[in-house]
Amino acid sequence: MAQKAATIGIAVPQPKKSCTDAHCPFHGTVRVRGREHTGTVISAKMSRSAVVQWEYRHFLPKYERYEKRLSKITVHAPDCLDVKEGDMVRIAETRPLSKTKHYAVIENLGREKGYHLKAAAMEASKTGRGKKVEAKEGAKDGDKKDQKDSSQEGAQ
Ligand SMILES: [Zn+2]
Numbered sequence: 001m002a003q004k005a006a007t008i009g010i011a012v013p014q015p016k017k018s019c020t021d022a023h024c025p026f027h028g029t030v031r032v033r034g035r036e037h038t039g040t041v042i043s044a045k046m047s048r049s050a051v052v053q054w055e056y057r058h059f060l061p062k063y064e065r066y067e068k069r070l071s072k073i074t075v076h077a078p079d080c081l082d083v084k085e086g087d088m089v090r091i092a093e094t095r096p097l098s099k100t101k102h103y104a105v106i107e108n109l110g111r112e113k114g115y116h117l118k119a120a121a122m123e124a125s126k127t128g129r130g131k132k133v134e135a136k137e138g139a140k141d142g143d144k145k146d147q148k149d150s151s152q153e154g155a156q
Contacts, residue, residue, distance in 0.1 A: 008032050010092060012107040015080040021048060023097050024078035025104050032106060034093030040112050041087045042072070042119070049101060050077040052091055076104040083108060086115035 007014075008025045015026055022028040039054030052075050057066040075091050077083035088109040096102045112118075 008092075008106060010036065010106060012090060015078075017080040017082075019079035021078045021080070023048070023076050023094075023104065024080060025092065025094065025106055026078065027080060028078070030076075030094050030097065030104065032092035032094050032104060036090065036092045036106075037071070037103075038088065038090050038109070039071070040115065040118075041077075041083055041085050041089055042122075044077065044083050044085045044087075046074075048077055048079065050075055050083050050089075050105065052089060052103075052105075073103060074100045076101050078105060081105050081108045084111075086111050086119070088112045 008031070010032060019027050023030050025032050037052075037054055039052040041050045042053045043051040051072060053070055053072040055068055055070055058069045059066055075089075076094070076097050081089075083089060083105055088111070089105045090107040090109065091103045092106045094102060094104050097104070
């Protein structure tokens, strides 16, 4: 494996760390070519993999307006870039690395501003309408309310 870090052909800073990851575009044998995107890491629970999501606008000719759409793909997260949930990352296309991965992270741009708010909104939209209301109530001192309710029930 090449220990010496080579430039990958895209103007991104060289990772500060080194790694022994064979699928790392900087320290492994995988080369990047093709498309590039910038997105947010919405999950980094897998080993050396991450889920990256970004938004794009799709034009609807009938209404002459744009709608928001989401792209969500699994990418390879090399050890040297320390990819965490909430990070903004640049990704570049590679050869297929596994069944679902054909992109690798090439730059970690740091934590996205307001990610926790966005994540909470995404979580709320996943659950149904009824649950959404419950979540809102829960956010407003939900614990205290529950305690009151339970004490009242106990009195009755
Ligand atoms: Zn590396």
